[in-house]
Amino acid sequence: MGPAQALFDRHGDWLSHTLAMSEQACPVAAVTLPDGGQLQRLGTGLLRYHPDAGTIPKTGLILSAGIHGNETAPIELLNAQVNDLLQGRLHSRIPLLLILGNPPAMVAGERFLKHNLNRLFCGAWEAYPEGYETRRASQLEAVCREFADETSLPLRHYDLHTAIRPSKREKFALYPFVDGRQVPDSELDFLTDADIGTVLLQHRRATTFSGFSSEYLAAESFTLELGKVEPFGHNDLTRLGRLRGALINLLEQRPLATAAEPQRPEIFQVVHEVINTGEGFRFHVADDVANFTEYAPGTLIWEDADTQYRVGDQPEAVIFPNPKVPVGHRVALMIRKSYIGLAPRTTRYTSC
Numbered sequence: 001m002g003p004a005q006a007l008f009d010r011h012g013d014w015l016s017h018t019l020a021m022s023e024q025a026c027p028v029a030a031v032t033l034p035d036g037g038q039l040q041r042l043g044t045g046l047l048r049y050h051p052d053a054g055t056i057p058k059t060g061l062i063l064s065a066g067i068h069g070n071e072t073a074p075i076e077l078l079n080a081q082v083n084d085l086l087q088g089r090l091h092s093r094i095p096l097l098l099i100l101g102n103p104p105a106m107v108a109g110e111r112f113l114k115h116n117l118n119r120l121f122c123g124a125w126e127a128y129p130e131g132y133e134t135r136r137a138s139q140l141e142a143v144c145r146e147f148a149d150e151t152s153l154p155l156r157h158y159d160l161h162t163a164i165r166p167s168k169r170e171k172f173a174l175y176p177f178v179d180g181r182q183v184p185d186s187e188l189d190f191l192t193d194a195d196i197g198t199v200l201l202q203h204r205r206a207t208t209f210s211g212f213s214s215e216y217l218a219a220e221s222f223t224l225e226l227g228k229v230e231p232f233g234h235n236d237l238t239r240l241g242r243l244r245g246a247l248i249n250l251l252e253q254r255p256l257a258t259a260a261e262p263q264r265p266e267i268f269q270v271v272h273e274v275i276n277t278g279e280g281f282r283f284h285v286a287d288d289v290a291n292f293t294e295y296a297p298g299t300l301i302w303e304d305a306d307t308q309y310r311v312g313d314q315p316e317a318v319i320f321p322n323p324k325v326p327v328g329h330r331v332a333l334m335i336r337k338s339y340i341g342l343a344p345r346t347t348r349y350t351s352c
Contacts, residue, residue: 036089042143069110171194174210272316
């Protein structure tokens with residue numbers, strides 16, 4: 001019996017096995033690979049790789065995809081890396097935790113079933129009615145905590161996504177807010193190597209998966225947005241070729257392939273969070289606007305009976321616009337390029 005069959009039964013590969021199992025639990029199983037490492041199935045959509053005992057790893061890595069079930073390109077990318085591990089084309093020298101986050105949503109081709117899984121971390125799942133996504137958030141937190149405890153190494157976490165809307169910047173990274181933390185040069189080098197030319201600094205604590213790992217596991221974490229949502233089988237994975245290469249360099253502890261004088265990612269910061277304030281709320285951004293669309297100073301972005309928000313004295317761009325959210329929820333973020341000495345502008349309102 002080959003290693004793939006030992007882990008994935010008759011299903012052939014990790015993705016097929018995960019889709020077939022969906023909400024079902026599966027027992028722990030493990031195989032030893034030709035390079036001496038061990039690949040262990042922890043549960044449905046959960047794998048852990050232990051490098052050969054003779055290696056001296058510098059970091060531990062969590063790679064996750066499918067937290068939103070219809071964001072398929074990163075799922076296919078991680079599945080290809082598992083195939084490379086099993087077939088001896090990839091020899092990881094660091095501990096690795098691999099996660100396909102929301103298998104039943106993947107089967108349904110939907111972002112989520114009942115609750116947005118990427119809003120349920122940091123214990124937020126406890127405030128929601130019990131269901132698959134709340135159980136899964138709890139399970140993923142526990143698996144990541146166990147991985148962090150057992151590796152006892154500095155951690156990195158890349159949570160891989162694709163966007164519903166088109167974007168003027170195809171690939172970008174979101175860096176979760178932790179008070180006093182700055183993006184390390186090593187992470188900027190990795191993002192450069194991976195062809196991710198934009199970093200958005202989050203402005204407050206968030207209950208996302210990368211927010212959980214950064215806050216609770218002290219990991220260097222990013223949410224990586226990697227293009228447009230497509231169904232399974234319709235992704236051009238060559239567009240993720242540099243990311244795949246950067247991950248291989250990281251896993252095999254090779255030097256990065258960055259040029260001698262790389263173009264570092266541009267840094268953006270959040271200057272305003274648009275919230276649906278309820279009756280009378282009007283959002284003056286068209287439904288077909290792409291992420292990173294820029295607005296000139298003075299442009300009216302939203303208003304209600306009491307308040308208007310206009311772009312300040314420097315251009316601002318919109319990201320994640322979605323006016324079809326419940327009252328009290330985020331409609332969009334307004335961002336601008338970050339420069340040395342530039343303080344975030346958190347409010348710029350005028351009374352109606």
